[in-house]
Amino acid sequence: xxxxxxxxxxxxxxxxxxxxxxxxxxxxxxxxxxxxxxxxxxxxxxxxxxxxxxxxxxxxxxxxxxxxxxxxxxxxxxxxxxxxxxxxxxxxxxxxxxxxxx
Numbered sequence: 001x002x003x004x005x006x007x008x009x010x011x012x013x014x015x016x017x018x019x020x021x022x023x024x025x026x027x028x029x030x031x032x033x034x035x036x037x038x039x040x041x042x043x044x045x046x047x048x049x050x051x052x053x054x055x056x057x058x059x060x061x062x063x064x065x066x067x068x069x070x071x072x073x074x075x076x077x078x079x080x081x082x083x084x085x086x087x088x089x090x091x092x093x094x095x096x097x098x099x100x101x102x
Contacts (some may be wrong), residue, residue: 002048004047010097
């Protein structure tokens with residue numbers, strides 16, 4: 001399994017767990033739950049990329065903080081979505097996890 005596959009599993013596990021409030025008698029893998037959808041549709045085989053030249057200049061500069069996150073993601077990728085900041089933070093989080101492998 002590649003690092004890329006592993007990071008997807010981690011991200012999907014977190015999203016599946018926090019997507020719904022659970023009571024003690026529920027499982028995150030009950031029918032219709034997001035975690036079940038992720039589990040049932042997971043496909044192994046991603047290739048871990050060391051570099052991503054096509055993204056140069058397209059991604060926010062971390063030194064510019066939230067203003068760059070807004071201009072790249074909220075104003076473009078997630079434009080018009082009420083949960084744009086949440087999606088942006090999810091992407092930021094998973095990329096932080098990915099950098100931890102170095």
